[in-house]
Amino acid sequence: MMRKCSTKFFKYAEGPVQMKGDGRTLSSSSLSLTTMSAGRMKVHCLSGYISNLYLCEYPDLKRMLLLDTGMGRDVDRVEFFINNVLHPDTTSSSTASADSTPKKKPFDTQLKTVVSTHCHVDHMGAAWGYRERGIPVAVADRYEEYFKGIGGKTQQGIEAVLATFVAHRLGRKVEYPFCPLSVPEGAELDPRLRLKDGSHVPGFEDWVAVACPGHTCHMNMLFHPESHILYAADFFVANNKQKKEFRAPVPIDVDYAYTHSLERLRNLSVRYVLLAHGGIIDCQEAGGWEAILDDVASHRNSQENDNWTMRLIRNTLTGYTSEPSTFDRSRLPSLPLPKAADQPAHISRSKL
Secondary structure: OOOOOEEEOOOOOOOOOOOOOOOOEHHHHHHEEEEOOOOEEEEEEEEEEOOOEEEEOOOOOEEEEOOOOOOOHHHHHHHHHHHHHOOHHHHHHEOOOOOOOOOOHHHHHHHEEEEOOOOOOOHHOOHHHHHHOOOOOOEEEHHHHHOOOHHHHHHHHHHHHHHHHHHHOOOOOOOOOOOOOOOOOOOOOOOHHHHHOOOOOOOOEEEEEOOOOOOOOOOEEEOOOOOOOEEEEEOEEEEEEEHHHOOOOOOOOHHHHHHHHHHHHHOOOOHHHHHHHHEEOOOOOOOHHHHHHHHHHHHHOOOOHHHHHHHHHHHOOOOOOHHHOOOOHHHHHOOOOOOOOOOOOOEEEEEE
Protein backbone atom coordinates (compact mmCIF):
# COMPACT_ATOMS: atom_id res chain seq x y z
CA MET A 1 0.00 0.00 0.00
CA MET A 2 1.45 3.34 -0.98
CA ARG A 3 1.20 6.31 1.36
CA LYS A 4 2.01 9.99 1.53
CA CYS A 5 5.67 10.64 2.25
CA SER A 6 8.32 13.26 1.75
CA THR A 7 12.05 13.91 1.89
CA LYS A 8 14.10 17.07 1.79
CA PHE A 9 13.81 17.20 -2.00
CA PHE A 10 10.58 15.45 -3.02
CA LYS A 11 7.20 14.57 -1.64
CA TYR A 12 4.52 12.16 -2.81
CA ALA A 13 0.83 13.02 -3.00
CA GLU A 14 -1.86 10.42 -3.55
CA GLY A 15 -4.11 10.82 -6.53
CA PRO A 16 -3.86 10.68 -10.31
CA VAL A 17 -0.77 11.93 -12.10
CA GLN A 18 -0.43 15.71 -12.09
CA MET A 19 2.13 17.22 -14.43
CA LYS A 20 1.77 20.84 -13.32
CA GLY A 21 3.60 22.33 -10.36
CA ASP A 22 7.15 23.01 -9.22
CA GLY A 23 8.29 19.42 -9.84
CA ARG A 24 8.89 18.51 -6.21
CA THR A 25 5.57 16.72 -5.74
CA LEU A 26 5.29 13.29 -7.37
CA SER A 27 2.02 11.54 -8.11
CA SER A 28 1.19 8.29 -9.86
CA SER A 29 -1.42 6.09 -11.48
CA SER A 30 -0.99 2.40 -12.20
CA LEU A 31 -2.14 -0.63 -14.13
CA SER A 32 -2.10 -3.99 -12.32
CA LEU A 33 -2.23 -7.46 -13.88
CA THR A 34 -0.98 -11.00 -13.48
CA THR A 35 1.02 -12.50 -16.33
CA MET A 36 1.68 -16.14 -17.18
CA SER A 37 5.41 -15.56 -17.66
CA ALA A 38 6.35 -13.31 -14.73
CA GLY A 39 3.51 -13.31 -12.22
CA ARG A 40 2.20 -9.99 -10.94
CA MET A 41 3.10 -6.82 -12.79
CA LYS A 42 2.31 -3.21 -11.98
CA VAL A 43 2.93 -0.40 -14.44
CA HIS A 44 3.34 2.83 -12.50
CA CYS A 45 2.91 6.10 -14.38
CA LEU A 46 4.94 8.79 -12.58
CA SER A 47 5.11 12.54 -13.00
CA GLY A 48 8.59 13.32 -14.28
CA TYR A 49 10.11 16.72 -14.99
CA ILE A 50 8.36 17.29 -18.32
CA SER A 51 7.14 13.80 -19.24
CA ASN A 52 5.44 10.78 -17.72
CA LEU A 53 7.77 8.01 -16.59
CA TYR A 54 6.69 4.36 -16.60
CA LEU A 55 8.08 1.97 -14.03
CA CYS A 56 7.19 -1.71 -14.50
CA GLU A 57 7.30 -3.49 -11.16
CA TYR A 58 7.35 -7.29 -10.82
CA PRO A 59 6.67 -7.81 -7.06
CA ASP A 60 7.00 -11.61 -7.18
CA LEU A 61 10.41 -11.39 -8.85
CA LYS A 62 11.57 -8.22 -7.06
CA ARG A 63 12.60 -6.74 -10.38
CA MET A 64 11.76 -3.45 -12.08
CA LEU A 65 12.05 -2.06 -15.60
CA LEU A 66 11.93 1.65 -16.47
CA LEU A 67 10.55 2.72 -19.83
CA ASP A 68 12.58 5.80 -20.88
CA THR A 69 15.01 7.66 -18.66
CA GLY A 70 13.38 11.08 -18.46
CA MET A 71 15.58 14.14 -17.98
CA GLY A 72 18.62 14.47 -15.75
CA ARG A 73 17.10 14.76 -12.30
CA ASP A 74 14.35 12.25 -13.06
CA VAL A 75 16.83 9.66 -11.77
CA ASP A 76 16.26 11.16 -8.32
CA ARG A 77 12.49 11.12 -8.78
CA VAL A 78 12.50 7.43 -9.71
CA GLU A 79 14.83 6.62 -6.82
CA PHE A 80 12.56 8.51 -4.41
CA PHE A 81 9.46 6.71 -5.70
CA ILE A 82 11.02 3.25 -5.40
CA ASN A 83 12.68 3.74 -2.01
CA ASN A 84 10.15 5.99 -0.28
CA VAL A 85 6.78 5.16 -1.85
CA LEU A 86 6.96 1.54 -2.98
CA HIS A 87 9.31 0.46 -0.18
CA PRO A 88 9.01 3.03 2.65
CA ASP A 89 10.36 0.54 5.19
CA THR A 90 13.79 0.67 3.56
CA THR A 91 14.29 4.33 4.48
CA SER A 92 14.65 3.70 8.20
CA SER A 93 17.95 3.37 9.98
CA SER A 94 17.11 -0.27 10.73
CA THR A 95 18.27 -1.18 7.25
CA ALA A 96 21.87 -0.98 8.44
CA SER A 97 23.50 -4.31 9.22
CA ALA A 98 25.23 -5.24 12.47
CA ASP A 99 28.60 -4.00 11.21
CA SER A 100 27.04 -0.60 10.38
CA THR A 101 27.37 -1.17 6.65
CA PRO A 102 24.28 0.33 4.98
CA LYS A 103 22.27 -2.15 2.99
CA LYS A 104 21.52 -1.36 -0.62
CA LYS A 105 18.05 0.01 -1.19
CA PRO A 106 15.52 -1.31 -3.71
CA PHE A 107 16.46 1.30 -6.33
CA ASP A 108 19.93 -0.25 -6.50
CA THR A 109 18.89 -3.89 -6.15
CA GLN A 110 15.56 -4.15 -8.01
CA LEU A 111 15.81 -1.69 -10.92
CA LYS A 112 17.50 -4.02 -13.38
CA THR A 113 17.15 -2.29 -16.76
CA VAL A 114 16.27 1.10 -18.19
CA VAL A 115 15.19 1.49 -21.82
CA SER A 116 15.65 4.63 -23.91
CA THR A 117 13.33 4.57 -26.91
CA HIS A 118 15.07 7.45 -28.72
CA CYS A 119 17.62 10.13 -28.04
CA HIS A 120 15.53 13.23 -27.41
CA VAL A 121 16.55 14.83 -24.15
CA ASP A 122 13.39 13.89 -22.22
CA HIS A 123 13.85 10.23 -23.19
CA MET A 124 17.60 9.80 -22.79
CA GLY A 125 18.69 12.74 -20.65
CA ALA A 126 19.11 10.67 -17.49
CA ALA A 127 20.93 7.75 -19.13
CA TRP A 128 24.25 8.83 -17.68
CA GLY A 129 22.73 8.90 -14.17
CA TYR A 130 21.58 5.28 -14.36
CA ARG A 131 24.89 4.27 -15.89
CA GLU A 132 26.72 5.80 -12.92
CA ARG A 133 24.58 3.68 -10.60
CA GLY A 134 25.49 0.52 -12.50
CA ILE A 135 22.05 0.07 -14.09
CA PRO A 136 22.22 -0.95 -17.78
CA VAL A 137 20.48 1.25 -20.33
CA ALA A 138 19.15 -0.43 -23.48
CA VAL A 139 18.98 1.87 -26.51
CA ALA A 140 17.60 1.83 -30.03
CA ASP A 141 19.99 0.52 -32.66
CA ARG A 142 21.87 3.28 -34.55
CA TYR A 143 20.89 5.58 -31.71
CA GLU A 144 24.11 7.61 -31.77
CA GLU A 145 23.73 8.73 -35.39
CA TYR A 146 21.28 11.40 -34.22
CA PHE A 147 23.86 13.50 -32.40
CA LYS A 148 26.90 13.00 -34.64
CA GLY A 149 28.72 16.12 -35.76
CA ILE A 150 28.04 19.76 -35.05
CA GLY A 151 24.48 19.50 -36.42
CA GLY A 152 23.51 16.79 -33.96
CA LYS A 153 25.03 18.62 -31.01
CA THR A 154 23.27 21.81 -32.10
CA GLN A 155 19.96 19.94 -32.30
CA GLN A 156 20.31 18.52 -28.81
CA GLY A 157 21.25 21.91 -27.42
CA ILE A 158 18.09 23.37 -28.94
CA GLU A 159 16.02 20.51 -27.52
CA ALA A 160 17.41 21.23 -24.06
CA VAL A 161 16.30 24.85 -24.39
CA LEU A 162 12.86 23.75 -25.62
CA ALA A 163 12.60 21.35 -22.67
CA THR A 164 13.22 24.30 -20.34
CA PHE A 165 10.43 26.21 -22.11
CA VAL A 166 8.04 23.27 -21.63
CA ALA A 167 9.07 23.02 -17.97
CA HIS A 168 8.32 26.71 -17.50
CA ARG A 169 4.84 26.26 -18.95
CA LEU A 170 4.24 23.40 -16.50
CA GLY A 171 5.32 25.59 -13.59
CA ARG A 172 8.51 23.62 -12.94
CA LYS A 173 11.49 25.04 -11.13
CA VAL A 174 14.52 25.27 -13.40
CA GLU A 175 16.62 22.11 -13.56
CA TYR A 176 19.78 21.68 -15.61
CA PRO A 177 18.52 20.47 -19.03
CA PHE A 178 21.75 19.40 -20.71
CA CYS A 179 23.14 15.88 -20.66
CA PRO A 180 26.25 14.05 -21.89
CA LEU A 181 25.95 13.40 -25.62
CA SER A 182 27.10 9.81 -25.70
CA VAL A 183 25.73 6.31 -26.01
CA PRO A 184 25.32 4.80 -22.52
CA GLU A 185 28.44 2.83 -21.63
CA GLY A 186 28.02 -0.85 -22.42
CA ALA A 187 25.46 -0.36 -25.17
CA GLU A 188 28.21 -0.09 -27.77
CA LEU A 189 29.70 -3.37 -26.54
CA ASP A 190 26.76 -5.57 -25.54
CA PRO A 191 24.51 -6.33 -28.54
CA ARG A 192 21.67 -7.25 -26.16
CA LEU A 193 21.41 -3.58 -25.20
CA ARG A 194 20.86 -2.60 -28.83
CA LEU A 195 17.16 -2.97 -29.48
CA LYS A 196 16.08 -3.59 -33.05
CA ASP A 197 12.62 -4.30 -34.41
CA GLY A 198 11.40 -7.47 -32.67
CA SER A 199 14.12 -7.50 -29.99
CA HIS A 200 13.18 -8.54 -26.48
CA VAL A 201 14.28 -6.34 -23.60
CA PRO A 202 17.20 -8.03 -21.77
CA GLY A 203 15.95 -9.57 -18.55
CA PHE A 204 12.36 -8.65 -19.40
CA GLU A 205 11.59 -10.83 -22.38
CA ASP A 206 7.86 -10.17 -22.01
CA TRP A 207 8.49 -6.72 -23.56
CA VAL A 208 9.22 -6.48 -27.30
CA ALA A 209 10.67 -3.56 -29.23
CA VAL A 210 8.63 -2.28 -32.19
CA ALA A 211 10.62 -0.04 -34.54
CA CYS A 212 8.67 3.07 -35.51
CA PRO A 213 10.87 5.52 -37.45
CA GLY A 214 9.48 8.92 -38.26
CA HIS A 215 9.66 11.06 -35.14
CA THR A 216 13.34 10.08 -35.22
CA CYS A 217 14.92 7.58 -37.59
CA HIS A 218 15.84 5.16 -34.82
CA MET A 219 12.83 5.24 -32.47
CA ASN A 220 11.31 2.17 -30.84
CA MET A 221 8.08 1.52 -28.99
CA LEU A 222 7.71 -1.29 -26.46
CA PHE A 223 4.86 -3.79 -26.59
CA HIS A 224 3.70 -6.26 -23.94
CA PRO A 225 1.89 -9.04 -25.86
CA GLU A 226 0.38 -10.73 -22.79
CA SER A 227 -1.54 -7.61 -21.80
CA HIS A 228 -1.80 -5.71 -25.11
CA ILE A 229 -0.11 -2.70 -23.44
CA LEU A 230 1.94 -0.46 -25.75
CA TYR A 231 4.44 2.11 -24.57
CA ALA A 232 4.36 4.58 -27.45
CA ALA A 233 6.74 7.14 -25.87
CA ASP A 234 5.91 10.31 -27.85
CA PHE A 235 5.28 8.79 -31.26
CA PHE A 236 2.06 10.70 -30.71
CA VAL A 237 0.84 12.89 -27.88
CA ALA A 238 -2.48 13.62 -26.19
CA ASN A 239 -3.34 17.11 -27.38
CA ASN A 240 -6.40 17.31 -25.14
CA LYS A 241 -6.82 14.20 -23.02
CA GLN A 242 -10.35 15.04 -21.87
CA LYS A 243 -11.53 15.49 -25.46
CA LYS A 244 -9.49 12.48 -26.54
CA GLU A 245 -7.53 14.32 -29.20
CA PHE A 246 -4.21 12.91 -30.35
CA ARG A 247 -1.61 14.32 -32.69
CA ALA A 248 1.86 13.69 -34.07
CA PRO A 249 4.79 15.16 -32.15
CA VAL A 250 7.30 17.81 -33.18
CA PRO A 251 9.52 17.09 -35.00
CA ILE A 252 8.78 14.52 -37.69
CA ASP A 253 12.25 13.82 -39.06
CA VAL A 254 11.15 11.59 -41.97
CA ASP A 255 7.59 12.13 -43.13
CA TYR A 256 7.15 8.96 -45.20
CA ALA A 257 8.66 6.84 -42.42
CA TYR A 258 6.16 8.25 -39.92
CA THR A 259 3.30 7.44 -42.28
CA HIS A 260 4.63 3.90 -42.73
CA SER A 261 4.93 3.40 -38.96
CA LEU A 262 1.47 4.84 -38.31
CA GLU A 263 -0.17 2.47 -40.81
CA ARG A 264 1.84 -0.51 -39.57
CA LEU A 265 0.61 0.05 -36.03
CA ARG A 266 -2.96 -0.54 -37.17
CA ASN A 267 -2.10 -4.25 -37.22
CA LEU A 268 -1.22 -4.26 -33.52
CA SER A 269 -3.83 -5.19 -30.91
CA VAL A 270 -3.65 -2.49 -28.21
CA ARG A 271 -5.83 -2.11 -25.10
CA TYR A 272 -3.83 0.52 -23.22
CA VAL A 273 -1.33 2.93 -24.72
CA LEU A 274 1.20 4.62 -22.45
CA LEU A 275 2.17 8.11 -23.59
CA ALA A 276 5.14 10.13 -22.40
CA HIS A 277 2.99 13.22 -22.92
CA GLY A 278 -0.56 12.23 -22.08
CA GLY A 279 -0.40 9.43 -19.52
CA ILE A 280 -2.26 6.11 -19.57
CA ILE A 281 -4.89 5.95 -22.31
CA ASP A 282 -7.63 3.32 -22.25
CA CYS A 283 -8.17 2.72 -25.96
CA GLN A 284 -11.78 1.66 -25.45
CA GLU A 285 -12.59 4.93 -23.68
CA ALA A 286 -10.90 6.83 -26.52
CA GLY A 287 -13.04 5.11 -29.16
CA GLY A 288 -10.65 2.29 -30.00
CA TRP A 289 -7.07 1.92 -31.20
CA GLU A 290 -8.03 2.55 -34.83
CA ALA A 291 -9.84 5.76 -33.83
CA ILE A 292 -6.75 7.03 -32.01
CA LEU A 293 -4.56 6.43 -35.06
CA ASP A 294 -7.19 8.05 -37.28
CA ASP A 295 -7.10 11.11 -35.04
CA VAL A 296 -3.30 11.32 -35.27
CA ALA A 297 -3.48 11.07 -39.06
CA SER A 298 -6.23 13.68 -39.22
CA HIS A 299 -4.27 16.18 -37.16
CA ARG A 300 -1.22 15.63 -39.34
CA ASN A 301 -3.26 16.60 -42.39
CA SER A 302 -4.27 19.85 -40.73
CA GLN A 303 -0.84 20.97 -39.54
CA GLU A 304 -0.91 23.92 -41.90
CA ASN A 305 -3.51 25.40 -39.54
CA ASP A 306 -1.17 25.27 -36.53
CA ASN A 307 -0.58 28.51 -34.67
CA TRP A 308 2.55 30.55 -35.29
CA THR A 309 4.35 29.12 -32.23
CA MET A 310 4.10 25.54 -33.48
CA ARG A 311 5.12 26.55 -37.00
CA LEU A 312 8.17 28.36 -35.60
CA ILE A 313 9.22 25.34 -33.56
CA ARG A 314 8.64 22.91 -36.42
CA ASN A 315 10.26 24.94 -39.20
CA THR A 316 13.02 26.84 -37.41
CA LEU A 317 14.11 24.97 -34.31
CA THR A 318 14.37 21.44 -35.74
CA GLY A 319 16.19 19.76 -38.58
CA TYR A 320 19.83 20.30 -37.60
CA THR A 321 20.74 16.64 -37.11
CA SER A 322 22.04 14.89 -40.22
CA GLU A 323 20.43 11.54 -39.33
CA PRO A 324 17.38 11.96 -41.63
CA SER A 325 19.64 12.49 -44.65
CA THR A 326 21.12 8.99 -44.16
CA PHE A 327 17.74 7.28 -43.81
CA ASP A 328 16.25 5.47 -46.80
CA ARG A 329 13.30 3.21 -47.49
CA SER A 330 15.37 0.07 -47.03
CA ARG A 331 15.35 0.81 -43.30
CA LEU A 332 11.57 0.84 -43.00
CA PRO A 333 10.55 -2.00 -40.62
CA SER A 334 8.95 -4.94 -42.38
CA LEU A 335 9.08 -7.79 -39.85
CA PRO A 336 5.80 -9.23 -38.54
CA LEU A 337 4.55 -7.40 -35.48
CA PRO A 338 4.59 -9.21 -32.12
CA LYS A 339 1.66 -11.57 -31.77
CA ALA A 340 -0.65 -10.42 -29.02
CA ALA A 341 -2.11 -13.03 -26.65
CA ASP A 342 -5.48 -14.42 -27.69
CA GLN A 343 -6.73 -14.03 -24.12
CA PRO A 344 -4.97 -11.02 -22.60
CA ALA A 345 -4.49 -10.72 -18.86
CA HIS A 346 -7.13 -8.88 -16.86
CA ILE A 347 -6.01 -5.33 -16.08
CA SER A 348 -7.18 -3.18 -13.21
CA ARG A 349 -6.46 0.52 -13.11
CA SER A 350 -5.87 2.56 -9.98
CA LYS A 351 -5.10 6.18 -9.19
CA LEU A 352 -2.82 6.11 -6.18
